Amino acid sequence: MRVGLTGGIASGKSTVAGILAGLGAVVIDADQLARDVVARGTPGLARVVELFGPEVLTPEGDLDRPTVGRIVFGDEAQRKALEAIVHPLVFERYAALEEGAPAGALVVHDIPLLAESGRAEGFDAVLVVDVPVETQVERMLRDRGMTREDAEARIAAQATREQRRAVATHVIENTGTLAELRARVEQVHAELASR
Template sequence: MRVGLTGGVGSGKSTVAAELAELGAVVIDADQLAREVVARGTPGLAAVVEEFGEQLLTPEGDLDRPAMGALVFGDESRRRALEAIVHPLVFERYAELEGATGPDDVVVHDIPLLVESGRAEEFEAVLVVDVPDAVRIERLVRDRGWTREDAESRIAAQAAREERLAVATHVIDNAGTREELRERVRAVWRELDDAARVTDPA
């Protein structure tokens, strides 16, 4: 069973992904793959340097991710140029990893930009981790040390909360405690696991 998992920055999506992995899901993390495909020495990194310049490399030859983020966030044309390089490479790795899973596996694709990339219809279920924007801003300032302006600009660069909710088959509310979140994830997991084990008689 193919499941999409998404949520805006500061929503706790990564925590939900970790909970699902503990429960038995095969989690494919888009952020992790996005780092892999532009790692030192990869064709992906070479393409990024060709597009944006060598000033985005660290002295060791790695991608300077904070510098890259500062360049593309708030500049839609630059962000789209980066996505045009990275997204096809990530999708290629997705296919490889998914091909190695079994028929009864619940394969969760952890995709921050699921809505933005227009891929929601590819999945049998879409899990949206939902938190009011004001709570997300508070968490980003408190937990990541961002300024309020940084948090607001990152949120504004992503799909609106209403756009994510519109594609959800399951909404996981993460405005409460960690234990409340854990219980909600367990309830959704039971549904997904049961659905994955239903055999089509055809």
């Protein structure tokens, strides 16, 4: 079964992915793949440098993610240009990893921008981890050291809560305790595994 997993920044989607992996699901992480396809020495990184210039590299030759973030999260055209490079490379890797999953496995595609990509209908189920926007902002200020302005810009660059919920077959609220979140994820996993 192919399952899409998404949620806004700082919603707890990575925690949910970890719980699902612990329950035996095969989790394919789009964020990790997005890092892999622009790692030092890759054609993806060369294309990003061609687009934005050498100032997006660290002295060691790696992608300077905070610098790229400042460029793209305030400029939709720049963000779309970056996505046009990264997304096709990520989707190629996804397909290869999915083909390698064991028969009958619950394959969870952890995709932060699933609602934005228009690919939600390609999954048997879509799990959306949901929290209020103010909770996202509070978590980014507390856990990631962002300014309120940076946090709000990142949220504004993503789909709205309503847009994400509109593609969901299952909504996983993440405003309670970790134990409550785990219980909800276990419930959804059991339902999907029984299909």
